[in-house]
Amino acid sequence: xxxxxxxxxxxxxxxxxxxxxxxxxxxxxxxxxxxxxxxxxxxxxxxxxxxxxxxxxxxxxxxxxxxxxxxxxxxxxxxxxxxxxxxxxxxxxxxxxxxxxxxxxxxxxx
Amino acid sequence: xxxxxxxxxxxxxxxxxxxxxxxxxxxxxxxxxxxxxxxxxxxxxxxxxxxxxxxxxxxxxxxxxxxxxxxxxxxxxxxxxxxxxxxxxxxxxxxxxxxxxxxxxxxxxxxxxxxx
Numbered sequence: 001x002x003x004x005x006x007x008x009x010x011x012x013x014x015x016x017x018x019x020x021x022x023x024x025x026x027x028x029x030x031x032x033x034x035x036x037x038x039x040x041x042x043x044x045x046x047x048x049x050x051x052x053x054x055x056x057x058x059x060x061x062x063x064x065x066x067x068x069x070x071x072x073x074x075x076x077x078x079x080x081x082x083x084x085x086x087x088x089x090x091x092x093x094x095x096x097x098x099x100x101x102x103x104x105x106x107x108x109x110x
Numbered sequence: 111x112x113x114x115x116x117x118x119x120x121x122x123x124x125x126x127x128x129x130x131x132x133x134x135x136x137x138x139x140x141x142x143x144x145x146x147x148x149x150x151x152x153x154x155x156x157x158x159x160x161x162x163x164x165x166x167x168x169x170x171x172x173x174x175x176x177x178x179x180x181x182x183x184x185x186x187x188x189x190x191x192x193x194x195x196x197x198x199x200x201x202x203x204x205x206x207x208x209x210x211x212x213x214x215x216x217x218x219x220x221x222x223x224x225x226x
Binding site for chain 1: 145147154155156157159160168169170171204209210211212213214216217218219
């Protein structure tokens with residue numbers, strides 16, 4: 001059960017859009033549309049931002065969107081704001097009824 | 111609104127068993143999957159395992175047979191035991207509910223340090 005691959009860091013300026021990738025395999029991301037994304041500010045609990053690949057929970061800004069192509073899922077944040085600076089983790093359901101996280105991506109808003 | 115709270119010893123000796131409780135309030139524990147996740151300081155999230163309220167469990171293979179989980183539906187609590195701990199098991203441990211193939215909500219987390 002290998003962790004999903006995310007870039008260690010991404011950055012953008014306020015108002016810009018950024019995309020964070022999450023690469024898995026045909027056994028996880030590629031097989032299921034069950035990728036979720038979590039935002040974690042320093043010292044805080046992870047917060048669900050996207051579930052089932054592209055759905056937003058109530059209360060999450062529509063600036064956050066999710067998609068998938070093949071074995072890679074992506075989180076896009078448009079209209080970057082200072083408050084978006086945080087760590088982001090993807091998570092995918094895999095076979096044998098287990099879950100795997102990505103290694104996390106640190107987003108810097110310059 | 112469902113809320114989760116982890117509790118347990120903050121310090122465990124090497125080779126001993128780490129035992130944590132997750133207490134669910136604001137809703138029933140029944141008919142959901144409940145997961146444990148951990149995060150070493152400065153590192154990423156690691157899924158530990160999950161259980162359904164009928165007792166079915168699934169674990170992270172990397173933790174092999176060290177993980178056992180249980181539930182007490184009468185108290186709206188579920189439990190994690192991690193045996194033969196080492197310093198590598200030092201982390202913040204979270205519990206979370208599975209909802210729509212995702213994890214939400216999460217507890218606030220509890221730091222467990224493995225040290226003699």
